[in-house]
Amino acid sequence: MHTFRRLMKIRTASAGLVMVAVLAVACTLLPPLLPYDPLEIDLHHRFLPPLSGGHVLGTDEIGRDTLVRLLAGARTSLLIGLSAMVLSTVTGCLTGGLTGFHGGWTRRVLMRIVDSVLCFPTIFLLLTLASFGQPGAPTIVGIVSLVAWMEVSRVVDGQVRALRGREFVIAVEAMGASGVHMLLRELLPNITGAIIVVSTLNVARAILMEAYVSYLGNGIQPPQPSLGAMLNDAQEYLRPDPWLAILPGLVIAIAVIGLNFVGDGLRLAVDPRQGRRA
Amino acid sequence: MADPTAPLLDVRNLTKIYPRRKGLFGKGDDFVALDDISFTVARGEVLGIVGESGSGKSTAGRIAMDILPRTSGQVLFDGVDPDGMDRRQRRAFRRRAQMIFQDPYASLNPRMTVEQLLRTPLALHGLTAGPAEDRRKLVAALDLVGLPETLLNRYPHEFSGGQRQRINIARALMLDPALVVADEAVSALDVSVQAQVVNLFMDLRERLGIAIVFIAHDLPVVGVISDRIAVMYRGRIVELGETVAMFTRPRHPYTAMLLNAAPAPDSAPAGPMAARLPAEETDGAGGCAFRPRCPFAIAACATGKPPVRMLEGGHMTACLRDELVIDGPLAGQSCR
Ligand SMILES: Nc1ncnc2c1ncn2[C@@H]1O[C@H](COP(=O)(O)OP(=O)(O)O)[C@@H](O)[C@H]1O
Ligand code: SF4
Ligand SMILES: [Mg+2]
Numbered sequence A: 001m002h003t004f005r006r007l008m009k010i011r012t013a014s015a016g017l018v019m020v021a022v023l024a025v026a027c028t029l030l031p032p033l034l035p036y037d038p039l040e041i042d043l044h045h046r047f048l049p050p051l052s053g054g055h056v057l058g059t060d061e062i063g064r065d066t067l068v069r070l071l072a073g074a075r076t077s078l079l080i081g082l083s084a085m086v087l088s089t090v091t092g093c094l095t096g097g098l099t100g101f102h103g104g105w106t107r108r109v110l111m112r113i114v115d116s117v118l119c120f121p122t123i124f125l126l127l128t129l130a131s132f133g134q135p136g137a138p139t140i141v142g143i144v145s146l147v148a149w150m151e152v153s154r155v156v157d158g159q160v161r162a163l164r165g166r167e168f169v170i171a172v173e174a175m176g177a178s179g180v181h182m183l184l185r186e187l188l189p190n191i192t193g194a195i196i197v198v199s200t201l202n203v204a205r206a207i208l209m210e211a212y213v214s215y216l217g218n219g220i221q222p223p224q225p226s227l228g229a230m231l232n233d234a235q236e237y238l239r240p241d242p243w244l245a246i247l248p249g250l251v252i253a254i255a256v257i258g259l260n261f262v263g264d265g266l267r268l269a270v271d272p273r274q275g276r277r278a
Numbered sequence B: 001m002a003d004p005t006a007p008l009l010d011v012r013n014l015t016k017i018y019p020r021r022k023g024l025f026g027k028g029d030d031f032v033a034l035d036d037i038s039f040t041v042a043r044g045e046v047l048g049i050v051g052e053s054g055s056g057k058s059t060a061g062r063i064a065m066d067i068l069p070r071t072s073g074q075v076l077f078d079g080v081d082p083d084g085m086d087r088r089q090r091r092a093f094r095r096r097a098q099m100i101f102q103d104p105y106a107s108l109n110p111r112m113t114v115e116q117l118l119r120t121p122l123a124l125h126g127l128t129a130g131p132a133e134d135r136r137k138l139v140a141a142l143d144l145v146g147l148p149e150t151l152l153n154r155y156p157h158e159f160s161g162g163q164r165q166r167i168n169i170a171r172a173l174m175l176d177p178a179l180v181v182a183d184e185a186v187s188a189l190d191v192s193v194q195a196q197v198v199n200l201f202m203d204l205r206e207r208l209g210i211a212i213v214f215i216a217h218d219l220p221v222v223g224v225i226s227d228r229i230a231v232m233y234r235g236r237i238v239e240l241g242e243t244v245a246m247f248t249r250p251r252h253p254y255t256a257m258l259l260n261a262a263p264a265p266d267s268a269p270a271g272p273m274a275a276r277l278p279a280e281e282t283d284g285a286g287g288c289a290f291r292p293r294c295p296f297a298i299a300a301c302a303t304g305k306p307p308v309r310m311l312e313g314g315h316m317t318a319c320l321r322d323e324l325v326i327d328g329p330l331a332g333q334s335c336r
Helices: A002-009 A011-029 A066-102 A104-118 A122-132 A137-164 A167-174 A179-215 A227-237 A243-270 A272-277 B057-064 B087-096 B114-124 B131-144 B149-153 B161-173 B191-208 B219-225 B243-248 B253-260
Strands: B009-018 B031-041 B046-050 B072-077 B097-100 B179-183 B211-216 B228-233 B236-242
Touching: A002 A011, A002 A243, A011 A066, A011 A243, A066 A104, A066 A137, A066 A179, A066 A227, A066 A243, A104 A137, A122 A137, A122 A179, A137 A179, A167 A179, A167 B097, A179 A227, A179 A243, A227 A243, B009 B057, B031 B046, B031 B057, B031 B072, B031 B228, B031 B236, B046 B057, B046 B191, B046 B219, B057 B097, B057 B179, B057 B211, B087 B097, B097 B161, B114 B131, B114 B149, B114 B161, B131 B149, B131 B161, B131 B191, B161 B191, B179 B191, B191 B211, B191 B219, B211 B219, B219 B228, B219 B243, B219 B253, B228 B243, B228 B253, B236 B243, B236 B253
Parallel strands: B046 B211, B046 B228, B097 B179, B179 B211
Antiparallel strands: B009 B031, B009 B072, B228 B236
């Protein structure tokens, strides 16, 4: 509760939270209220500009309603972001928790792998992996998680290591607590803040990654709407109909910037000492 | 079942060596934190362990609790070494031996309420017996340490240092321990609060018959509560004996120094002792480790570690000079 109040005091963070919330609410509640289907083709009304012919944001090259497609694409993006986040957070907490707790050679090996993978530009790794897999949402979730869990793992490992020798952990150890109890009941609850921060930033990253991959044709396959694929489609008509590119770009920006604002804000809100230093 | 007249805790020839490396590839320069120490604690007895910071008190306490590996030596709890205990014995050991730490702020999980903190030991040992019965136990433990049950839903940060230490003690009591190792349990507290918590420990020993290893760097505080006291210097026990005997006639010059650095034992406990170990002091290599600071040193003190001498009444000292007569604060008083 204190954390939330501190978060709302940070202007960028509250703005980010509003951006993400509006987007999430819009793409869950709005589509059923609109009279169009994202896959519905209407060749008589192609390239309608926004606010014309009953289409709030116009139509695309085969007459599909842009607003409905944007909302559906954003929904896919958010779902992919959330699934990748859940998967990577769980994996990262388990691995980082174990290595941070036990140390030793497992830790050295795992952290060395994490470090060397994380120093590659993620996007190349992602595209390479994507070209091997069956295109689609589950593949993207898998691939993004494959990279994202390492960030979580590194953070959890560091924090668990820092807290492992603290007296409140030794105290329950002396009362007979098992490693599992110490990790799950004593250590992890004390680092939820740090975990939430990386996880939030990971959602943003996953959304951006989905857009990249779909833009390059290895992600969500047509005719299913995806923000990245919409950007790609719009390329051909950039000159006469720029809004077809601007709109999905804007939605990606809102989601990613909003989540980053929230994540950065959380970093300060969770650990006020860091805020004073900054 | 172990012999009831045998000591509850019997520590024999405990040695702890920390390997220390100088620089990245430097040759190992081992640090002897405990050098062959032995002591016993009888059922219901309070043994004080005193010595300046860095003398090895916490190391000894933690090894006795089996939360720190030792280099060599034996720890017998009820005649069995935790090192060789089977699962069941180990569980019983973890229940019957409890530890209280110095820093009451760091030893409670900041994310748990008092209720959750006190329930943890019950859950760990499968001793939960339904919400109502558990709650009765929690309230009883809080009552023993003088805290009202209205605090159950509060978090540690809402309490003062003294209250937190009471919560720590209540948590240890949840398991009905036979032994409590209190490592500097009052050192971080204000002087007036120190006295209250020391009184609480004495009260618990009286009412529940709990044996206590009371570790502190402040000899007067230790003197108030302890039946016997072990004085540590640089990883060795240099004197061990009954409190009254030690306060009447300390046998080791270091004990005398600790006594003179502080007021008499029945006055209020004093603040942290002024005399601390200088950072880089020659350790009287080869001879008595205390020699560089000893006002009574003689030539013989430089040759070889002084052997442990047994005196009457189970008193022991590691000072060569047996003819030395030093008056303690109780000297001249016929009886305490
Ligand atoms: N993990 C460790 N590694 C190396 N040296 C240590 C370690 N822990 C303690 N020591 C050293 O052992 C000595 C005894 O420490 P400790 O038992 O904590 O003393 P005390 O509790 O009497 O202050 C100190 O000099 C300390 O520096
Ligand atoms: S042995 Fe010598 S140096 Fe050591 S305490 Fe006794 S008199 Fe002092
Ligand atoms: Mg200590």
